[in-house]
Amino acid sequence: MFLDILLVLDSTLRISAPLILACLAGLFAERSGVFDIGLEGKMLAAAFAAAATAAVTGSAWLGLVAALGASVFLAMVHGFACITQRGNQIVSGVAINFIAAGATALLGQAWFGQGGRTPSLSGAAKFQDIRLPGAESLAQLPVAGPIWAELISGHKLLVYLAFLAAPASWWVLHRTRFGMRLRAVGENPAAVDTAGISVAWLRYRALIVCGLLCGLSGAYLSTAQGAGFIPNMSAGKGFIALAALIFAKWRPIQALLACLLFGFLDAVAIRLQGFDWFGLGELPSQAVQALPYLLTVILLAGFIGRAVAPRAGGVPYVKER
Amino acid sequence: MLRKLMAALAAALIGGAAAAAEIKPAVVYDLGGKFDKSFNEAAWMGAERFKADTGIDYRDFEIQNDAQREQALRRFAQQGYNPIIAIGFSQAAAVEKVAAEFPEVNFGIVDMVVDLPNVRSILFREHEGSFLVGVMAAMASKTGKVGFVGGMDIPLIRRFACGYLGGVRYVNPKAEVFQQMTGDTGAAWNDPAKGAEIARSQIDRGADVIYHAAGGTGVGVLQAAAEAGVLGIGVDSNQNGLHPGHVLTSMLKRVDQAVYKAFEDAMKGQFTAGIYVLGLKEDGVGYAMDENNAPLVTPEMKAAVEAAADKIRSGEIVVHDYMSDMSCPY
Numbered sequence: 001m002f003l004d005i006l007l008v009l010d011s012t013l014r015i016s017a018p019l020i021l022a023c024l025a026g027l028f029a030e031r032s033g034v035f036d037i038g039l040e041g042k043m044l045a046a047a048f049a050a051a052a053t054a055a056v057t058g059s060a061w062l063g064l065v066a067a068l069g070a071s072v073f074l075a076m077v078h079g080f081a082c083i084t085q086r087g088n089q090i091v092s093g094v095a096i097n098f099i100a101a102g103a104t105a106l107l108g109q110a111w112f113g114q115g116g117r118t119p120s121l122s123g124a125a126k127f128q129d130i131r132l133p134g135a136e137s138l139a140q141l142p143v144a145g146p147i148w149a150e151l152i153s154g155h156k157l158l159v160y161l162a163f164l165a166a167p168a169s170w171w172v173l174h175r176t177r178f179g180m181r182l183r184a185v186g187e188n189p190a191a192v193d194t195a196g197i198s199v200a201w202l203r204y205r206a207l208i209v210c211g212l213l214c215g216l217s218g219a220y221l222s223t224a225q226g227a228g229f230i231p232n233m234s235a236g237k238g239f240i241a242l243a244a245l246i247f248a249k250w251r252p253i254q255a256l257l258a259c260l261l262f263g264f265l266d267a268v269a270i271r272l273q274g275f276d277w278f279g280l281g282e283l284p285s286q287a288v289q290a291l292p293y294l295l296t297v298i299l300l301a302g303f304i305g306r307a308v309a310p311r312a313g314g315v316p317y318v319k320e321r
Numbered sequence: 322m323l324r325k326l327m328a329a330l331a332a333a334l335i336g337g338a339a340a341a342a343e344i345k346p347a348v349v350y351d352l353g354g355k356f357d358k359s360f361n362e363a364a365w366m367g368a369e370r371f372k373a374d375t376g377i378d379y380r381d382f383e384i385q386n387d388a389q390r391e392q393a394l395r396r397f398a399q400q401g402y403n404p405i406i407a408i409g410f411s412q413a414a415a416v417e418k419v420a421a422e423f424p425e426v427n428f429g430i431v432d433m434v435v436d437l438p439n440v441r442s443i444l445f446r447e448h449e450g451s452f453l454v455g456v457m458a459a460m461a462s463k464t465g466k467v468g469f470v471g472g473m474d475i476p477l478i479r480r481f482a483c484g485y486l487g488g489v490r491y492v493n494p495k496a497e498v499f500q501q502m503t504g505d506t507g508a509a510w511n512d513p514a515k516g517a518e519i520a521r522s523q524i525d526r527g528a529d530v531i532y533h534a535a536g537g538t539g540v541g542v543l544q545a546a547a548e549a550g551v552l553g554i555g556v557d558s559n560q561n562g563l564h565p566g567h568v569l570t571s572m573l574k575r576v577d578q579a580v581y582k583a584f585e586d587a588m589k590g591q592f593t594a595g596i597y598v599l600g601l602k603e604d605g606v607g608y609a610m611d612e613n614n615a616p617l618v619t620p621e622m623k624a625a626v627e628a629a630a631d632k633i634r635s636g637e638i639v640v641h642d643y644m645s646d647m648s649c650p651y
Contacts, residue, residue, distance in 0.1 A: 117358075120544070226541060230537050267518070289504060
């Protein structure tokens with residue numbers, strides 16, 4: 001029983017990691033006043049860039065660099081459309097999602113001829129599990145041993161990075177000059193502008209951070225969690241991350257917790273399928289799979305309260321009318 | 322005499338050429354695309370084989386979303402393509418509509434029945450093939466626990482699961498079988514991350530052979546099995562080569578055979594509508610053996626699975642079809 005719980009939690013960490021990274025990416029963009037529906041597209045493009053580069057070069061690290069590049073590039077396209085050109089942020093985000101879904105499948109087919117897939121990755125082309133020191137020797141200890149060996153140790157580098165990213169984001173947003181200005185520009189850009197700080201440059205920098213985090217998330221999907229790219233493999237995770245962002249009311253630590261909750265419910269749903277409820281028979285798989293969504297609705301309606309978006313979100317900043 | 326013979330030969334050649342030129346076959350694949358290493362790819366291989374054997378070219382179309390099914394079928398029909406084979410149960414509504422509009426064009430559909438005088442419905446006895454790989458899984462398992470990962474939760478996939486369960490229990494009545502589905506929507510065919518997660522959860526519970534019937538999601542299942550050092554079982558096409566030494570076998574569904582046969586019948590002018598059910602006896606299903614899995618399959622295993630196959634062919638073993646009564650007795 002104890003081991004079962006540990007394994008569900010272990011699975012939770014693996015499922016949550018890409019959500020956390022994408023959610024924090026959205027957080028940086030939206031706290032600066034730029035809505036970003038295009039998280040999904042950036043993840044997908046990054047996943048493709050990572051897998052394609054890793055397949056050709058045989059290095060997961062070069063794949064990661066390519067993923068960051070592709071994702072930041074799309075973030076800059078978004079920035080150019082909505083910051084410089086003052087276009088509609090939702091439209092631009094949706095466009096990025098479409099472009100990413102189409103372009104990855106098209107390029108994948110043209111380069112590898114496997115229906116948009118990349119070849120399967122193995123060895124150094126893929127991030128390997130990291131065994132933390134003492135995982136074997138401490139495993140015999142009661143309670144703490146299995147927790148260390150099963151739960152904490154043995155994940156991919158990007159999982160640990162995702163969990164560090166949340167407190168790091170909190171620190172950046174709340175303790176650095178850049179972070180405080182970033183939050184201010186999302187609430188009241190005119191005030192920031194009056195203080196002599198460039199609103200556009202600040203928002204561009206927020207989008208660069210957003211692109212980097214989405215890149216990590218995408219690279220995780222194709223070169224750490226999976227082993228190769230498959231068209232549309234992000235499977236809506238970017239949108240779930242957006243939901244988690246609202247759930248967390250645009251705060252980094254809460255974002256981490258919301259993503260963990262979503263991941264946990266998903267892991268439980270996987271584990272409960274086919275589980276015999278003490279002789280009462282199996283719960284239908286549909287019911288189990290609806291569980292995360294049901295709980296989300298209940299929690300949102302009953303416990304979280306009103307989620308207020310950054311005030312300047314979605315509005316392009318115009319210096320003078 | 323010679324001249325007469327020459328004339329007859331020429332006539333035959335011209336006649337043959339004319340008959341061959343008459344058919345313009347076409348294939349419309351299901352979501353997942355023609356290189357899915359699985360179901361659609363099998364259809365593509367059948368069409369390619371026909372092209373190589375006869376020199377008759379074909380057109381194909383990979384749909385990107387559900388709305389394109391009808392468009393693709395109608396466009397092919399308007400352009401004079403005949404026969405037009407639609408791959409996948411999701412095409413049924415589109416085929417029904419377009420086939421009614423073009424009664425002179427022959428259509429085929431795989432995995433579903435469309436009851437029209439110009440439609441050939443091709444079904445497979447997936448439960449028979451799944452039974453065989455179930456036999457192999459039970460013999461290969463050391464823990465007595467095996468897994469099944471389905472794609473979308475539909476009766477067709479339950480049929481795979483039920484046949485597999487039957488095969489496992491046939492060898493080892495006490496075996497534990499974990500059956501899980503990936504989801505309830507079309508996305509469940511293309512989510513390798515979730516497939517891998519489900520496979521891991523089964524491996525954690527002791528499963529050491531996992532069979533998937535989940536399209537692209539199955540790539541993740543086989544990957545997770547290979548990484549954990551246990552065995553996976555592929556589906557539809559021969560997937561033994563995806564992770565050599567870690568894929569016990571693949572349940573073959575000879576969609577290629579069905580497509581080839583439909584084209585061939587049309588070429589000979591013998592295309593017939595109605596329901597075609599391809600089972601073990603008709604070589605419509607089977608299991609894959611090649612150099613990738615040869616070291617994994619012991620002589621006893623091979624003997625047992627061949628014996629079971631013979632009994633199914635002769636009717637001594639009747640594998641239960643989940644879709645006949647929507648339940649699984651094993």
